[in-house]
Amino acid sequence: MxxxxxxxxxxxxxxxxxxxxxxxxxxxxxPAVAYINLTPALVGNFGTGPKLKFYKADVSLRVEGPEAEAKVTHHEPLIRNQLVMLFSEQTEEGLSAPDAKEKLREEALKQVQQVLTQEEGEPLVKDLLFNNLILQ
Structure with a gap:
């Protein structure tokens, strides 16, 4: 027994x-997933012509892990600048296509990842989300 x-x-x-x-x-x-909201919202004008067009974008960045979150937060001013430049380059014709917002989101993610790869050696941001995107 x-x-x-x-x-x-x-x-x-x-x-x-x-x-x-x-x-x-x-x-x-x-790993822990975190969403970094770029606040305040990005606001500016875009397009050409006699009448100005405006945009307002509430953007969130998805990162994994507290280290990535800290690094992305540190580079937020550079990220914001890159996104403002991207949005201001858009045209009214380009943004009126049915899948234009998705293409803009993909291009924004690509540019944010390029900036972070330049600064930190890795893209860090896994996804970029538009919480709100208003074009007027």
Whole structure:
């Protein structure tokens, strides 16, 4: 009886250790996701012609991990500048296409990643979201 009890106890220790390893691997596999809101909203004009067109964009950047969040927050002024320049280059004709906002979002993400790769050596931002994009 004592031998069986000792055997059962001995078998439970490796199972407990494997469960802890699995939990640790799960924590490493899913880093903390954070969304950085660029506040205040980006506001400016775009297009050419006698009548000015305006935009207002509420932008969020998705990053993974607290280090990436800190680095992106540190470079926020540079990111904002890059996005303002991108938005001001747009034309009314270019933004009237059905998929224009999605193309603009993809180009904005690409430019933000390029700036961060230049500054930090890696893109850091996984996605860029328009919480609100008003063109007038």
């Amino acid at each position: 004592k031998a069986i009890l000792a055997l059962l106890i001995a078998l439970t220790f490796p199972l407990h250790a494997m469960a802890e390893e699995t939990e640790a691997e799960g924590e490493q596999a899913a």
